[in-house]
Amino acid sequence: MPAMVVIPTNGYRRRRVLVNQVHSIISNRVQNNEEQYLVRWSTATATTTPPISWHPISELVRCLEHVQDYLEIRERDMKISPLTDGTSRKRKSPETATDMERRPSPFDRRLQAESRTPSVSRSSSVSSAVPSTCTSVDIYNGVLDADGDGFIYCRPELGADVSRVDIRTIPTPEMKRAAYIAKVDRALILIRDAYVRRLARVPGKPIHLINLVDSSTPSLRFRYISDYVLDEQQGVYRASSETQEGCLQCSPHMGRSIGCEYTKKCDCLEYAAVDVSRISDPKMMQEYDDAIANGGSTMGFPKKFPYFAEGTKRERTGCLVPFYLESRRPIYECNDKCHCGPYCRNKNVQFGRTVEVEIFRTSGGRGWGLHCKEDLHEGQFIDTYRGEIITDAEATRRENASSKDKGSYLYSLDKFAESEDLAKEDMYVVDGEFMGGPTKFINHSCEPNCRQYTVSYNKHDPRVYDIALFACRFIPAGEELVFDYLDKDEDEPMDEPGEGAIPCLCGAEKCRKWLWT
Numbered sequence: 206m207p208a209m210v211v212i213p214t215n216g217y218r219r220r221r222v223l224v225n226q227v228h229s230i231i232s233n234r235v236q237n238n239e240e241q242y243l244v245r246w247s248t249a250t251a252t253t254t255p256p257i258s259w260h261p262i263s264e265l266v267r268c269l270e271h272v273q274d275y276l277e278i279r280e281r282d283m284k285i286s287p288l289t290d291g292t293s294r295k296r297k298s299p300e301t302a303t304d305m306e307r308r309p310s311p312f313d314r315r316l317q318a319e320s321r322t323p324s325v326s327r328s329s330s331v332s333s334a335v336p337s338t339c340t341s342v343d344i345y346n347g348v349l350d351a352d353g354d355g356f357i358y359c360r361p362e363l364g365a366d367v368s369r370v371d372i373r374t375i376p377t378p379e380m381k382r383a384a385y386i387a388k389v390d391r392a393l394i395l396i397r398d399a400y401v402r403r404l405a406r407v408p409g410k411p412i413h414l415i416n417l418v419d420s421s422t423p424s425l426r427f428r429y430i431s432d433y434v435l436d437e438q439q440g441v442y443r444a445s446s447e448t449q450e451g452c453l454q455c456s457p458h459m460g461r462s463i464g465c466e467y468t469k470k471c472d473c474l475e476y477a478a479v480d481v482s483r484i485s486d487p488k489m490m491q492e493y494d495d496a497i498a499n500g501g502s503t504m505g506f507p508k509k510f511p512y513f514a515e516g517t518k519r520e521r522t523g524c525l526v527p528f529y530l531e532s533r534r535p536i537y538e539c540n541d542k543c544h545c546g547p548y549c550r551n552k553n554v555q556f557g558r559t560v561e562v563e564i565f566r567t568s569g570g571r572g573w574g575l576h577c578k579e580d581l582h583e584g585q586f587i588d589t590y591r592g593e594i595i596t597d598a599e600a601t602r603r604e605n606a607s608s609k610d611k612g613s614y615l616y617s618l619d620k621f622a623e624s625e626d627l628a629k630e631d632m633y634v635v636d637g638e639f640m641g642g643p644t645k646f647i648n649h650s651c652e653p654n655c656r657q658y659t660v661s662y663n664k665h666d667p668r669v670y671d672i673a674l675f676a677c678r679f680i681p682a683g684e685e686l687v688f689d690y691l692d693k694d695e696d697e698p699m700d701e702p703g704e705g706a707i708p709c710l711c712g713a714e715k716c717r718k719w720l721w722t
């Protein structure tokens with residue numbers, strides 16, 4: 206019989222288990238018509254007898270990410286192991302299952318550090334007289350306690366009536382059977398609601414969530430961010446702001462309207478690709494050819510403004526011009542040091558997403574996808590790809606640690622490696638798995654409707670720049686947004702698929718068959 210340990214409520218009826226104290230959830234059941242989950246509490250050292258206790262889902266609203274991790278494993282296990290065989294060899298043991306499958310996110314590291322902070326007030330954990338407000342739970346290998354705010358936590362000390370259980374023996378086949386048939390609806394609703402609440406807090410145009418395929422929700426182990434987060438501990442830095450130059454010959458009130466598009470020479474555009482169609486003078490053309498042949502500077506040759514100016518068709522204003530849209534040329538936007546002012550039209554991507562998007566569950570085995578709630582014009586900016594910026598070595602480590610069937614959210618910032626003669630291992634990588642924006646959900650297609658572009662603000666920083674997604678044709682509202690992860694031309698051949706090759710499920714007529722070879 207499990208021991209009955211009383212948790213004092215300290216007058217608080219809404220008791221909560223804190224996320225940073227939980228190691229994982231290891232089983233579920235329904236008791237007294239209530240969904241309950243078996244919490245394995247964190248311990249400072251590895252042990253085969255960590256404290257564990259059952260909690261109603263209402264107490265786990267502060268640690269739903271653990272419940273979500275568990276439900277994913279349960280779902281996978283239920284598909285692999287039929288109910289009749291509780292000891293199938295294919296099934297993972299609870300220890301390995303939770304430890305291996307639980308995705309270590311950067312937040313965990315922080316949360317674990319925080320979890321070592323002692324709680325403010327502690328009350329007695331085991332009481333012989335049971336006050337009417339107290340609830341009892343099954344607790345093994347430790348004692349539960351509650352602080353003055355009603356948060357429940359656990360101490361790995363054994364009370365007189367606390368029984369000892371080896372974690373490797375649970376969940377038992379009986380527990381698994383009960384877990385498989387137990388309802389988890391309440392937990393699924395709470396997880397979804399928590400995610401939707403998070404979306405509502407993201408600044409800018411709304412991000413919606415819809416799932417007409419199953420009951421899953423995107424991972425709660427994700428933080429929406431509006432700018433990159435640099436892994437400074439691993440030595441990831443932007444170039445010093447002193448290296449950043451602005452356009453000094455421009456001003457906010459130039460020409461018909463405003464901004465750099467009306468200048469003859471904007472210093473920011475000087476770094477952009479030359480618009481050869483504007484070289485009419487044969488002498489200048491010869492100078493340009495010589496510069497290209499000898500790897501010389503192209504400063505002073507005519508450049509193309511990246512965005513359609515005001516005065517063109519209304520729906521084209523601000524959209525990327527064909528010169529860029531049909532190429533992979535980097536876009537150089539104006540920056541804070543420029544003299545063109547805040548309304549310069551060469552400031553576009555840096556202001557972020559201006560379109561309403563919806564995350565949706567795909568039905569073709571590609572997980573989540575993204576579409577727009579409004580029509581997009583050819584060349585319209587959608588959003589940037591955000592995430593943690595990590596070193597190439599760290600990206601390789603994360604790649605190796607991740608299982609083959611897990612999605613990849615890594616994006617190399619190697620656009621300028623060749624032109625700046627930088628080694629691949631010195632370039633950075635964006636990881637959008639644990640923090641980023643809704644663009645993390647954009648899937649790959651071999652016949653894409655969006656395209657990724659390099660957008661630079663500090664031309665002297667070849668390692669940190671924006672990856673901006675633009676519509677490469679008109680995209681009606683509701684059509685899935687997809688880009689080519691490899692950014693290959695149609696006729697560029699794919700490498701031969703290796704052992705870890707991932708099949709492409711884009712379904713396009715000209716599908717290259719492999720996502721990554």
Ligand SMILES: C[S@@+](CC[C@H](N)C(=O)[O-])C[C@H]1O[C@@H](n2cnc3c(N)ncnc32)[C@H](O)[C@@H]1O
Binds near residue numbers: 570571574
């Ligand atoms: C950046 S994520 C895209 C969002 C992802 N679908 C999700 O649910 O989070 C990239 C991952 O999505 C999946 N994916 C995207 N496009 C795919 C495709 N065309 N075929 C198969 N899997 C795809 C792969 O698992 C890939 O590693």
